[in-house]
Amino acid sequence: MYPVEVLTLFPDSVSGYLGASILGKAQEKGLLGVTVTYVRDFAEGKHRVTDDTPYGGGAGMVMKPEPLVAAIEAARARAPAGSKVLLMSPRGPVFTQARARELAKEPGLILVCGRYEGVDERVMPYLDGEVSLGDFILTGGEVAALAVVDAVARLLPGVLGNETSSVTESFEEGLLEHPHYTRPPVFRGVEVPAVLQSGDHARIARWRRWKALQLTRERRPDLYARLELGKADMKLLAKKEEEL
Amino acid sequence: MYPVEVLTLFPDSVSGYLGASILGKAQEKGLLGVTVTYVRDFAEGKHRVTDDTPYGGGAGMVMKPEPLVAAIEAARARAPAGSKVLLMSPRGPVFTQARARELAKEPGLILVCGRYEGVDERVMPYLDGEVSLGDFILTGGEVAALAVVDAVARLLPGVLGNETSSVTESFEEGLLEHPHYTRPPVFRGVEVPAVLQSGDHARIARWRRWKALQLTRERRPDLYARLELGKADMKLLAKKEEEL
Structure with missing residues (x-):
């Protein structure tokens, strides 16, 4: 069973896709295990704030480091040793089929969906890498995470059979x-x-x-x-x- | 209101994402209108078959032309004149922010999600183009359609405000x-x-x-x-x- 954790501020955005079609069947067959974590549960204070204005001014909000890092640490504690923690980010290397093949050989994946346009830089040391879906801007990392899970899952033995x-x-x-x-x-x-x-x-x-x-x-x-x-x-x- | 039609064999895969977060709010505000069409409803016969084995042999299934073209024609009839019909396909030009900007200026979009690996070639004349999300293989065009809707929607006036x-x-x-x-x-x-x-x-x-x-x-x-x-x-x- 290949375990995937998706850390997100919008669990409703990803659970439909992850539960339907081939990914849903892969989970039923016990070939893939997907856990979706609501990052806001790791934010502190009454209002559980997950983003804030940028230092140095400018437009846009920046995702705070504390909830993300706490969620990453909790996911790492659950996941098999050596699982890769990847931030979905337009600054990462562009995702390719070769990367999908590499990731399919890892013990598991922890995919971190931040605001696609701004995550506090101090989160970076807690990651194993970044992945960009391509040279376009999304509202969040969620679609990128879905693409990575999909492309990796279909390479896992038994998920598609020999069909394709x-x-x-x-x-x-x-x-x-x-x-x-x-x-x-x-x-x-x-x-x-x-x-x-x-x-x-x-x-x-x-x-x-x-x-x-x-x-x-x-x-x-x-x-x-x-x-x-x-x-x-x-x-x-x-x-x-x-x-x- | 920017109208988007998504034609898919897996409506459950896309509706969660399309209804949540920023895309959900954009629809509530009347800035974006998303219609998801189940392509299988356009398949004929008792079993409503949507794919079949390839001519010439080989692994994999191929999406049949009739249901897709019928769904495309129904969507075109509903959509504003000049809406672009795009097939999500690894053979298309790779999606970029420049393409997102162009698409945001169209009267509307009809995004066709086929099996990502094989759609009957005779569907092509009924399209205005193809879009690839990148050089990787997905199980279907659904994630690619979500990425296109997301990247385009956030460029529509009022969807994000001036925030980003x-x-x-x-x-x-x-x-x-x-x-x-x-x-x-x-x-x-x-x-x-x-x-x-x-x-x-x-x-x-x-x-x-x-x-x-x-x-x-x-x-x-x-x-x-x-x-x-x-x-x-x-x-x-x-x-x-x-x-x-």
Whole structure:
């Protein structure tokens, strides 16, 4: 059972997603254990204040260090030794499939959702790292935590079965996916490509690889530039679709 | 009121997040209107099947075109003219703050959550585009849709007030944020930097800019390389922290 703790000021924001669909089933099967902690329960005083105005002035509120650090320490005490404590923050390294794979090998995860735009800097020594979902601003770290739990959970043995393994590997090579088709054979006048109905598995594999390479080159030149293509791929790319 | 439609096979996955916190308040204030549509309601037959095995073989299931396209057409009929229909897909351009800004100016959004790994290609002509949350694989498009709604909603006038505007602009320049501090002045023996308690606003602004530039250079050389720094920034960067 892979244990995940989510520390948040908005438990209602995350519990629906974490309890539904594949993540819900993974918990029922005992493959994933998710605990959501309300950080405000760790704030002191009658009003349980969790944020305050910034030193030095300026707009925005900053999340106070005491409740977050207290919640982190409580989660660490419960979690398996070596669990990683990660703050969802636009200042962290951008999340990738490679990071998801690494995290899936950890003994557990403690994901800290602060106000995405400002957490007191003195929280940082209590973390093992930060994760950014990408170069955009969210209202809080909650969606980022959901993405991390989702991407990691689907890599845990048994969560998806073998159902989608090959598709994943295509992406993990740094390629976009080839197009997919399912029934009906004709949808509003558009047919499934003949090659996919040919039963010629070698040709289907060539077509899919060719499409994946073309799509990556066209849509994501940044990924394409990082590919280390072998001779077979170079030869394949030189062909036209009808020659495959 | 900015209308957003979310088309999904897992309404329970998204409604909690969409109804809580800032997004919930934005809806109460009439600034944002969110409609969640269960795509399975548009599937035909007794079993309302929404996915099927891929033509050409291989692992994984593919989302069928009919229910998705029917749900898209129903949403388009309800939504303001010119609303953008976007499929959450790892093949789309990666979501950024610039894209969030553009989308916030549209008349509305229709976000289509398919199986993240495979939607029948014949759905594509019914879309205005695709959005990828990043280079990682999710179980479905739902988290990506939540991220887009969140990032767009917080840019809508009145949703956040002026509370966080300046912080946002720092990121939109392509810089990571400077560190934040709030009360208490000493947390577990660590003090708030003296400069932030100095009341010298020009010096505070220099310190924050210097920190933001340093952090970006250190953590995100890719963003740093794209900055067009003026003379003032270059001079600032040449200084040591104690000279600011």
